[in-house]
Amino acid sequence: xxxxxxxxxxxxxxxxxxxxxxLLKHPDKKVxxxxxxxxxxxxxxxxxxxxxxxxxxxxxxxxxxxxxxAEDELAGPFLGLYDLGESDDRDLAEAEEVVNxxxxxxxxxxxxxxxxxxxxxxxxxxxTVQMMGSCDGCPSSNATLTGGVEEALRRHxxxxxxxxxxxxxxxxxxxxxxxxxxxxxxxxxxxxxxxxGHSHGGGQEQPVQLxxxxxxxxx
Amino acid sequence: xSVDVEQLDYHEIMPRVGELADELFNHSDPEVxxxxxxxxxxxxxxxxxxxxxxxxxxxxxxxxxxxxxxxxxxxxGPFLAAYDLAEDPAVPGLGGDGxxxxxxxxxxxxxxxx
Numbered sequence: 001x002x003x004x005x006x007x008x009x010x011x012x013x014x015x016x017x018x019x020x021x022x023l024l025k026h027p028d029k030k031v032x033x034x035x036x037x038x039x040x041x042x043x044x045x046x047x048x049x050x051x052x053x054x055x056x057x058x059x060x061x062x063x064x065x066x067x068x069x070a071e072d073e074l075a076g077p078f079l080g081l082y083d084l085g086e087s088d089d090r091d092l093a094e095a096e097e098v099v100n101x102x103x104x105x106x107x108x109x110x111x112x113x114x115x116x117x118x119x120x121x122x123x124x125x126x127x128t129v130q131m132m133g134s135c136d137g138c139p140s141s142n143a144t145l146t147g148g149v150e151e152a153l154r155r156h157x158x159x160x161x162x163x164x165x166x167x168x169x170x171x172x173x174x175x176x177x178x179x180x181x182x183x184x185x186x187x188x189x190x191x192x193x194x195x196x197g198h199s200h201g202g203g204q205e206q207p208v209q210l211x212x213x214x215x216x217x218x219x
Numbered sequence: 220x221s222v223d224v225e226q227l228d229y230h231e232i233m234p235r236v237g238e239l240a241d242e243l244f245n246h247s248d249p250e251v252x253x254x255x256x257x258x259x260x261x262x263x264x265x266x267x268x269x270x271x272x273x274x275x276x277x278x279x280x281x282x283x284x285x286x287x288x289x290x291x292x293x294x295x296g297p298f299l300a301a302y303d304l305a306e307d308p309a310v311p312g313l314g315g316d317g318x319x320x321x322x323x324x325x326x327x328x329x330x331x332x333x
Contacts, residue, residue: 005257012265019258023251031243031251037225038239038255045232046266049298056295057277060285068276075276078269 010077047082047125051161054084054124083159084124095122095157102156103129106148117149125161127153130168229294233301267302274304 007015023035057065066085069075079085083095099122110117116132129149153160227235243255277286289295290305299305 007261009265009268012261016258016261016265019254019261023254023258026248026251028246028248031246031248034239034242035255038236038243041227041232041236041239042259042262045229045236045298045301048229049294049301050270052292052294053273053289053298056285056289056292060282061280065276065280068280069273072272072276074269074272078265078273081265 009074013081047159047161050079050082051084051125054079055126057085058124082125092122095159098157099127099153102152103149105152109148120166125159126164127160127162128164128166130166132168230297233297270299270302270304274299 070086114133118130121128150163244252
């Protein structure tokens with residue numbers, strides 16, 4: 001960036017995208033691979049850092065504060081890039097559509113085992129689902145979720161951060177639907193971000209540190 | 220079609236970004252180094268301005284204690300530190316000043332920072 005480069009805040013990521021696209025067309029495959037990986041990790045770092053912060057802010061001041069952020073001329077576009085915080089109805093509808101499309105891929109398999117998967121909530125890149133029917137308590141559910149649902153979500157929804165599975169048998173404690181197993185992955189603006197591991201629902205402990213990006217497509 | 224997946228601990232990400240950036244800065248094609256430098260500068264500007272504004276608004280909502288706890292969080296702390304909003308010598312920022320950032324602290328006991 002030269003000394004004289006100036007852009008409005010909302011133009012910055014457009015310029016980043018232009019530069020990224022130009023670099024990704026470089027004739028040297030090593031350059032393209034390095035750029036792709038760099039963009040993926042930059043996205044992962046910011047998506048997860050900001051996502052965790054927004055989740056904490058939601059616990060701290062609730063939706064009121066996030067609505068104030070969304071209306072701010074800098075904070076709004078900043079959070080909006082990652083689809084975090086208060087989403088408008090259209091963004092939420094788009095997210096639901098994409099998430100449902102991703103889950104459709106897995107439904108035939110799940111239903112063939114007498115189970116059903118239901119989306120409970122989509123917020124801050126976290127998709128919360130319930131496994132119903134014979135999936136509930138099925139030992140293969142965990143593998144199905146981590147291996148199948150996450151990958152489908154990662155491919156379909158760039159803003160995906162983490163999958164949480166609500167136990168439909170847990171008693172409602174007034175905060176959330178009981179414990180959930182958290183899993184994650186994602187891909188972002190460039191592509192991928194997420195983390196792998198386990199967590200509990202209700203904004204409680206999430207001792208997950210690993211983030212992942214999608215690697216190169218394998219032939 | 221299948222994909223492989225690369226995983227890193229959160230604290231390992233920015234050092235890896237630094238390695239990749241160095242590799243690209245030193246590429247024989249000057250256009251690559253110029254473009255990657257501009258790209259990272261703009262990424263830094265976007266996130267620095269956005270995050271500073273978010274933190275200013277948190278303070279305006281009397282969130283000093285919230286920020287104190289956030290700085291100790293194992294992910295939020297290093298994230299803030301990358302933009303000089305917390306201390307963390309372990310994570311280099313994106314900016315060209317070579318600033319380094321803070322190690323994570325212990326999780327807060329109140330459970331809000333998951």
